[in-house]
Amino acid sequence: MSGKPGYHGVILNIDLSTGKSEKVAVPSEDLARFVGGQGLGMKILWDRLKKPGVDPLSPENPLIFMPGPFSGLPVPSSSRTCVVTKSPITSPLQSDYPHASTVTYSNMGGFFGPEIRFAGYDGLVITGKARELCYIVIDDGKVEIRDAKKFKGMRTDAFDKAILDELGDRKFKTVYIGPAGENLVPYSSILHTAGRAAGRGGTGCVMGSKNLKAIAVKGTGQPSVADHKRFLAALEKARLALNGSAFAKSWAEQGTARAIVGNSNAGTEAVRNYREGTFPEAGKIGGDAARRDVWVKDIACYCCPLACKKSGITKGKYGGIVHDGPEYETGVMLGSNLLISDMPGLLKAIYTIDDLGLDHISTGNVIGFLMEAYEKGMIDLTFLNGIDLKWGSVDATLAMIEKIAAREGVGALAAEGVRALSWHIGKGSEKFAIQVKGLELAAHNIQANQPRGLSYATAERGACHLSGDDIATQNRRAMIDSIGLCLFPTFEPALEEPMLALLSAITGREYDKAGFEKTGERIFNLEKMFNYREGFRREDDRLPDRFFEDAFTIGTKKGAVLDRANFDAMLSKYYKDRGWDPETTKPGDLKLKELGLDSV
Structure with a gap:
């Protein structure tokens, strides 16, 4: 107990x-x-x-x-x-x-x-x-x-x-x-x-x-709850909010892979190292294709009715057992972003990255950067140890993944990330080195999605698509990640009330929506203070030049590009609304006192 x-x-x-x-x-x-x-x-x-x-x-x-x-x-x-x-x-x-x-x-x-x-x-x-x-x-x-x-x-x-x-x-x-x-x-x-x-x-x-x-x-034990009767009532409401709902069924059907085609159609997908937002061959690697050709089993995490993990079998040159995927991030970063539309080849790359213990998002970003630098003649076959790293090449992608994990040859430099690569290569490559604070961006492109750009710029761990596109969402998600709940079911509005009731019943402390978000704000601000103490300032909340200079040339959002002045004004308003100094981004004394963080 x-x-x-x-x-x-x-x-x-x-x-x-x-x-x-x-x-x-x-x-x-x-x-x-x-x-x-x-x-x-x-x-x-x-x-x-x-x-x-x-x-x-x-x-x-x-x-x-x-x-x-x-x-x-x-x-x-x-x-x-x-x-x-x-x-x-x-x-x-x-x-x-x-x-x-x-x-x-x-x-x-x-x-x-x-x-x-x-x-x-x-x-x-x-x-x-x-x-x-x-x-x-x-x-x-x-x-x-x-x-x-x-x-x-x-x-x-x-x-x-x-x-x-x-x-x-x-x-x-x-x-x-x-x-x-x-x-x-x-x-x-x-x-x-x-x-x-x-x-x-x-x-x-x-x-x-x-x-x-x-x-x-x-382990063989279990934590207690403060109010068992209230806990059981809230638990039943939470189950009813998810079990058998259309929302839960859609997640079980395709998981996050359902967004591969949808985001491409919307012009918000990472394509060709974020050069475009639409991948014409997205349908070959999306959720419908995976359900039809690959997946044979849905897999759930602990106590989860969504079962968004998938496994199956592919055939051919890259065939074998599929442990997981494609998910949205893995399918896009190693598919659309590299112009790979070969489903078995994509899944082989996903498996290899997991098997070696790499981050799919950063790895796909690094390889996309190198493909573009190679295409533009900034690097050559000698630099790449003979790997012909052309767009869409599964074999070259697999070879580069192995090099990175081993830190061998070109992989020793590629292992340091796109920012280090751009510093080494020079020649203007920093404009398409897609990172913030050194962390590579995820699979959501932003020429046509300015709020997501705010998330990338202001998230405390570096470029992060999950942090939230506005202050309220950032505070809320900091709390969701603090209670042990998966983010995905929280997209179901009917879960809001039982989630708060469960937290109150478990801990014995009463939470309403405002208190939930205020606690998240305290967490977010402590993270900000950690980063500020390390030396991070406004100039570090900077997006790559690509998003302001390279308008999309295809798709429903053709011509889309971020406006630098508008984005800078949005950042200034964000800092002001946060109670931070808009010049340095330091959280203000009044804000810290309000959150009970004045001692830090």
Whole structure:
């Protein structure tokens, strides 16, 4: 049973340098003000890194796995785990600190977060660095650090099977890195089962820097709730809001892949390294094609009625078992963005990236940048180690993925991301290096979508499509990522009231819509303070020149391009409405006091 309604009241600290672990009480004030997931993880990061400029790959940087108060309870779609750390890929344009970077928070579904709660913890905090490659086993209150040298270099698909065989108990839930994480690729990911990943911001790189291959967790407990009767009533409303609804059925039918054709038609898709917003062959890699030709099974995360994960089989040159995809981000970044319309080839690329432990979004962005630089004669075959990296080439894409994960040849530079590549290549290539603060943009193009441009510019982890296109959405989503709930079901309006009732019943603290969003605003502002302390200023909230200079030439949004003056005015209004200084973006004293953050 929990010591505090909705919580166990403790996190598990593991220091890989000393091999010691301990339970640490979480202050009740922090639970009330930062909730869990992204919010509580951010508060822990702020408290642990008291000074700016800490090297993200140093033993001092904590790697934090945070479920939320919904996790471990039978709440629909309460599967999420937020991985919070200091990013190894972002940096400000100017700073007094050579290792300045943003916070990063990367969210994954599956079963790992609920299992942390079953084991009796509200989160895991990993610090230090092991002498040799290791993995952690947590079995309720028992914690072991075991040797993992025999798994060195193992790809994630094989490792997923091997670790469970070694543990001899399939009740363990595991997260792990692949060769890319071991090789410290700054945009490597942490994987959990097939196709679930904390991909953004280099979480796998931080895990690799600690010589940590994997974590396995198994638990037999469950957190309590403050008001059981109210919890059951709200739970029934939440289930009725989703189960059997047209909304849920549409997600189960195609998952996020349904947007591949829709966004292309709308002119908001990343195509040809964001040169266009429409991909004429999107229908070949979209949800209808995948349902017809590939998928044979729908897969759900913990307690989820949406079942948006898909698996199946392809044939031909790139044929084989499909573990996951295409989803929107993976299908676009490795399909439309690279002009690849070969479905089996696309799925082979998606699988290979997961198997090596890379982030699909950054990897697809890097390869698209190199394809354009190659097309324009800025780089040649010698630079590319003989890889003929032409638009639409599956073989060249697969070869480059392998190079990046191994940091071999051209892959050593490509592993550093598009900003580093553009600095190295020069010749004006920075205009089409699609990144903000060093983090590559996701699969939503913005020449015809100015609000999404605001999300990319102002998100705290660097370019992020999920942060929100306006202040209210940013605050709300910070909270959604803090309670342990998946974002997707929250698009169903009927879930709003039972979500708030569930949170109130679980924690014993009353939440209405305004209080929910105010708590999210506190979390967002603490993240902003972390970044500001590292040296990030208004000039870092800058979109690439492409979006202001290269109008679309095809599609329904032909001619669309962002207006620089209008966008700059929108940014100024955003900072003012946030209560931040529009010149420096520093949160104002009145805003911090209003949010109870004046002490930071």
